[in-house]
Amino acid sequence: MTIRSVEAFPLSLPFDIGGPKPIFAGKTREMEMLLIRVETEDGLVGxxxxxxxxxxxxxxxVIERLVSPLAVGRDESKIDELILEISRKLHPLGRAGAVIFAISGLDIALWDIQAQRQHLSLANYLSKDPKKTIPAYASLIRYNNPDLVAKNAAAAVSKGFKAIKLHETGVAEIKAAREAIGPDIHLMVDTNCPWTPEQAIQMCQQLEPLNLLWIEEPVWPPEDHIGLATVKREGNIPTAAGENALGYTDLKSLITHQVVDYLQPSVTKIGGVSEMLKIMGLSKNTTIQIAPHSPYMGPGLIATAHLIAAQAEDIFLEYTFCQMDLNPLGKSVLTEDGCFPISNEPGLGLAVDMNIVQQLLVS
Ligand SMILES: [Mg+2]
Structure with a gap:
């Protein structure tokens, strides 16, 4: 069968984080979701x-002007061939950023269709014996306020999460979280690339008593692999990175050179399910653990959950901790007692409410 259409639906979801929202890229943080809808000539939708x-x-x-014209009319079952051809044609426009994000959305939708054709969930299409539920960690948005960090970390624990990740750089905020959740809950800290390697090592010394599971992206710039490796070697806290990797080759280098302890490929940024499978395969039989990046609330989150469910290892799903009252994907993006259930419905198992899509559409 062939692809009839590729459409993009940008949405802004209402959400509450239990405190003021931080500033991101010069404006108040929003929960923006870019849905990609692919329909085949026989009316199947991914x-x-x-x-x-x-x-x-x-x-x-990128979707409307470049990706859609290259995808429409093509055989949707030949995912590798189509994605490689589009990637090769568009490579001069950037191997990271909007072009790859667009290709990622197409690739996820094609895998959704592929699994639907087999009448299997994506997890079951990838593995004969996928997990039925996977543990999630609560990924808190940045508060820059020890009291709010403590309050929301405790709220996440009360909802059943056994692991909490902060987006903070201050020792006071991180200490407040550890005190609020006690010693038995995993605590991770995502710093979003603030420091030189030397500064990062000093911060690790201060944070060491707080028993962090990992410290994430401690070094600027994110592609400074030598700096990251230095922090891993001398920082005495396990390190994590990979969401800003420049494609498969960059992630492969992080694995080959053992630059981090936890590798964080992002399905909506790195090229979709296809690239995630390659990276997950490469990391097998190494000391590096996969900890996917998935702070989104749509098909990307669900695809990540199915990818995790298809692995033998226990892997945490990153789950943005917030109150969300309206999402066109409904209950399929909700956790239960700190875990994420894996739907057994074909593909990603989505029933997208187009009325809510129209309601939340932005332009
Ligand atoms: Mg991160």
């Missing part, structure tokens, strides 16, 4: 997601 955040207007343009 859903994907491209990394939303503030970049979605550029990605919509």
């Amino acid at each position: 859903w994907g997601e491209s990394f939303g955040f503030s970049i979605w207007p550029a990605t919509v343009q």
Whole structure:
């Protein structure tokens, strides 16, 4: 069968984080979701997601002007062939950013369709014996306020999460979280690339007593692999990175050179399910653990959950901790007692409410 259409739907979801929302890229943080809808000539619909955040207007343009014309009319079952051809044709426009985000959304939707054709969930299409539920960690948005960090970390534990990740750089905030959740809950800290390697090592010394599971992206710039490796070697806290990797080759280098302890490929940023499978395969039989990046609330989150469910190892799903009252994907993006249930419905198992899509559409 062939692809009839590829459409992009940028949405802004209402959400509450239990405190003031931080500033991101010069404006108050929003929950932007870029849904990708692919329909085949026989009327089957697959859903994907491209990394939303503030970049979605550029990605919509890439989908509509470049990706859609290259995909429409092509055999949707030949995912490798189509994605490789589009990637090769568009490579001069950037191997990271909007082009790859757009390709990621298409790829996820094609895998959704592929699994639907087999009448299997994506997890079951990838593995004969997928997990039925997987543990999630609560990924808290940045508060820059020890009291709010403590309050929301405790709230996440009360909802059943056994692991909490902060987006903070201050020792006071991180200490407040550890005191609020006690010693038995895993605590991770995502710093979003603030420091030189030397500064990061000093911070690790201060944070060491707080028993962190990992410290994430401690070094600027994110592609400074030598700096990251130095922090891993001398920082005495396990390290994590990979969400800003420049494609498969960059992630492969992080694995080959053992630059981090936890590798964080992002399905909506790195090229979709296809690239995630390659990276997950490469990491097998190494000391590096996969900890996917998935702070989104659409098909990308669900695809990540199915990818995790298909692995033998126990892997945490990153789950943005917030109150969300309206999402066109309904209950399929909700956790239960700190875990994420894996739907047994065909593909990603999505029933997208187009009325809510129209309601939340942004332009
Ligand atoms: Mg991160």
